[in-house]
Amino acid sequence: MAQNSPTQPALSWTVVGQGAIGLLAASRFKLAGWPVQLWLRQPAALDIRFEQHPLHFNCATAPLAAVLIPVKSYAVPAAVQALLPALAPDAQLVLSHNGMAATEHILSSLSPAQGLWFLTTTHGALKQGATVRHTGQGQSVLSPLNAAAKNQLLAVQQAMDIALGPVTLTGNILPFLWHKLAINAAINPLTALNNCNNGELAKAQYQPLISQILAEVCQVAEAAGYPLQYAQMLEKVQQVIQNTAANFSSMQQDIAHSRRTEIDAITGYIVTQAARYNIAVPLNTQLLQQVLQLQHRG
Incomplete structure (x- = not known):
């Protein structure tokens, strides 16, 4: 330093x-x-x-x-x-x-x-x-x-x-923000909803969900003019899950401590942009609703 x-x-x-x-x-x-x-x-x-x-x-x-x-x-x-x-x-x-x-x-x-x-x-x-x-x-x-x-x-x-x-x-910060947005969208809602650390998402049961989240995000990013490579993003998410296996996401921590989450600025942003470009993002929409329900219950 x-x-x-x-x-x-x-x-x-x-x-x-x-x-x-x-x-x-x-x-x-x-x-x-x-x-x-x-x-x-x-x-x-x-x-x-x-x-x-x-x-x-x-x-x-x-x-x-x-x-x-x-x-x-x-x-x-x-x-x-x-x-x-x-x-x-x-x-x-x-x-x-x-x-x-x-x-x-x-x-x-x-x-x-x-x-x-x-x-x-x-x-x-x-x-x-x-x-x-x-x-x-x-x-x-x-x-x-x-x-x-x-x-x-x-x-x-x-x-x-x-x-x-x-x-x-x-x-231009936007390409970097889209990259991080995709990672956060794949990890944060799932860890919050399942009350688990990041490493839990390496289990087989979560792989189809992670794949679909990223496929939807990549579609929206492409339409917004900030294309992401699906295969690269999937690899990056798995790498983050592995490297931060013992960590708890900020969204999981917020739900655990009955605090407001940043779901609106992450998954909510994806859903809003998807509507703007007339793209269906059913899983991200579902995750947004589920996290909001959990947040309001807390």
Whole structure:
């Protein structure tokens, strides 16, 4: 993990919330010697244990120069709205969540000098009480979404490399989001509905379901202009299941803890896009309804 260059001081980063991925990023910042603070709904300092390290995080104070927003997709608008009065005039905001990025409204609420980014990551983390574990080594893709972000390419990429690296920079995040969407659509609803870890999906009984989910997603992605290769995606999903066998998906964890899931931004997005292109996606439609029923029951 690279240290700061003494000739280039780091941006002072704020991480929003106390979810597993956010605390993973904050912990990696702190262990690399970068300034980092937390922005919580109820402002307070926070003490956690990350791996073997006891870590203390201060409560964020304005102005906020650089902000990582790794909250659930449905919580993004409210989080950004709450942050706006505290942002520095040239603040950089990095969104990171499952599902597809809906950023038009957020872009319109920022000033021309404030940068907006999207980061998608395959890192895995688990929070249990005050303990956070890095459960899956991954990588991330980062994309600037406006001109003010492009003016800070090096500084933000360097920071995200520390927090959730290794990072690849791209001018178009959508192909990467469709790729991750397909993987999430195959794994998250099935683990949530069956209350199981990812490795359980390697069993023979789940293979026809995974195949049909991916076949439907690939049809929709093709129509949307972001084609996915079915055979490659099937291989990738099996690889993720194997590599994260002991892990529990975020959707399984949300259902287990009676929290709202991101099903609308994952399977719901697929179903909505399928309707737009007049494509039948019966299994994804069924999974969406089943997860929503389970969520409302909780």
